[in-house]
Structure formats: C-alpha cells, structure tokens
Amino acid sequence: MCGITAICFWGQSMQKNSVQEALIKSISSVFGIGYSPFLAGTMASLAGFLLYIFFIRDNRIAHMVSVLIITFIGFAVSARAEKIFARKDAREIVIDDLNGMLVGLLCVPYSLKLSILGFIIFRIMDGLKPYPIYKMEKLKGALGVMGDDLVAGFYTNIALQLFLWLSAIKFCR
Numbered sequence: 001m002c003g004i005t006a007i008c009f010w011g012q013s014m015q016k017n018s019v020q021e022a023l024i025k026s027i028s029s030v031f032g033i034g035y036s037p038f039l040a041g042t043m044a045s046l047a048g049f050l051l052y053i054f055f056i057r058d059n060r061i062a063h064m065v066s067v068l069i070i071t072f073i074g075f076a077v078s079a080r081a082e083k084i085f086a087r088k089d090a091r092e093i094v095i096d097d098l099n100g101m102l103v104g105l106l107c108v109p110y111s112l113k114l115s116i117l118g119f120i121i122f123r124i125m126d127g128l129k130p131y132p133i134y135k136m137e138k139l140k141g142a143l144g145v146m147g148d149d150l151v152a153g154f155y156t157n158i159a160l161q162l163f164l165w166l167s168a169i170k171f172c173r
Contacts, residue, residue: 002023019083027095028075028081034092035171048101053114057110067106070099071146078145089137089145096149100126103153108160121159125152 019086029035056063074095081093104122105115126149129137133155136147 008067012039014069015067023078024080024084025092028077030094030098033098033105034090034094040091040094045101045119045126045171048050048098049105052057052102052105053112053115057115060107063102063106066167067099067102070095070102071150074099074146076141080083082145083142088140093145097126097148099146100153100156103150104156104160106153106157108157109164114160117163118156118160120154122156125155129157 026032030044030047031108033044033047035086051066052063056066074081078093079097081090082090101119101122102120108114108118124134129148129152133148136151137144141148
C-alpha cells in the first residue's frame with residue numbers, strides 16, 4: 001500500500017513539474033515568439049511595439065502597470081527558463097525584449113513616427129549593447145536576462161525624450 005501511494009505522489013509531482021515547465025516556457029518565450037527561426041528578439045520587440053500601438057498608447061497608467069507586471073513576471077520566470085532551456089539567456093527567452101520595448105516607449109507622447117523611431121533605437125541599443133548593457137548581460141540568472149534589455153529600454157527612452165526636447169527647442173525659435 002505504501003509503495004502505491006509513493007508512486008501516486010511521485011506521478012503527481014512529475015505532472016506538476018511538466019505543467020510548470022510548459023508554463024515557464026510559454027511565458028518566457030512570449031507564447032511561442034521565442035521559437036521563431038527569424039530574429040526571435042526582434043519579433044518579441046515587435047510584439048511589444050504592437051501591444052503599445054494597439055492597446056496602451058493612450059493610457060499611461062495601463063502602460064506603467066503593464067511594464068511593472070511584465071518586469072515582475074520576467075524576473076520570476078527567466079532564471080527558471082534558463083535552467084529549463086539549459087543555456088544562459090537562451091534565444092527562446094524573449095520576455096526581456098518585449099519588456100525592454102515597452103520601457104523604451106514609457107511616458108513618451110504617442111506618435112506613430114516616434115514609436116517607430118523608438119523601435120529602431122531599441123533594436124540598435126539591444127544589438128550594440130553600449131556600456132553598461134554588455135556588463136548586465138554577463139550577470140547570472142534573471143538579472144542577466146532581464147537587465148540588459150531594461151537598460152536598453154531606458155537608453156531608448158532617454159534618446160526619445162532628448163529627441164523631443166531638442167525638436168521642441170528647434171520649433172520654438
């Protein structure tokens with residue numbers, strides 16, 4: 001009797017772990033975008049861009065809450081996803097790219113042209129990895145996965161805010 005109980009509990013725990021792994025894979029890959037054979041990070045950034053354009057562009061509170069929730073979830077799942085995929089910052093993990101894109105457009109007044117510029121700047125920042133982005137990427141665990149794209153998002157946001165400020169000075173003359 002005791003052996004049967006142990007098998008039942010063992011089977012349940014194995015089933016729970018596989019469901020948990022599937023959920024972590026799904027969330028960290030932004031529901032499969034990370035499995036794209038074509039520039040998975042860019043596709044996730046595009047998903048963030050489209051999420052912004054179609055759903056949260058006119059609502060700063062929704063934008064801020066979205067960034068906070070995705071950041072929290074990203075930190076919660078990315079280190080576990082690295083273990084599941086058995087690679088540091090596995091290419092399938094793209095929740096960081098989605099989040100970084102949303103950070104890049106945070107508190108930027110909506111304009112389609114400005115949003116497209118933000119997408120381009122974010123992809124450049126994420127690709128070139130200027131200081132300290134490349135240092136963040138080398139960190140272990142969730143901070144290494146999420147950190148570099150958060151900083152790339154901040155850099156993108158600063159560049160867009162600077163662009164707006166400089167264009168306002170130019171147009172005021």
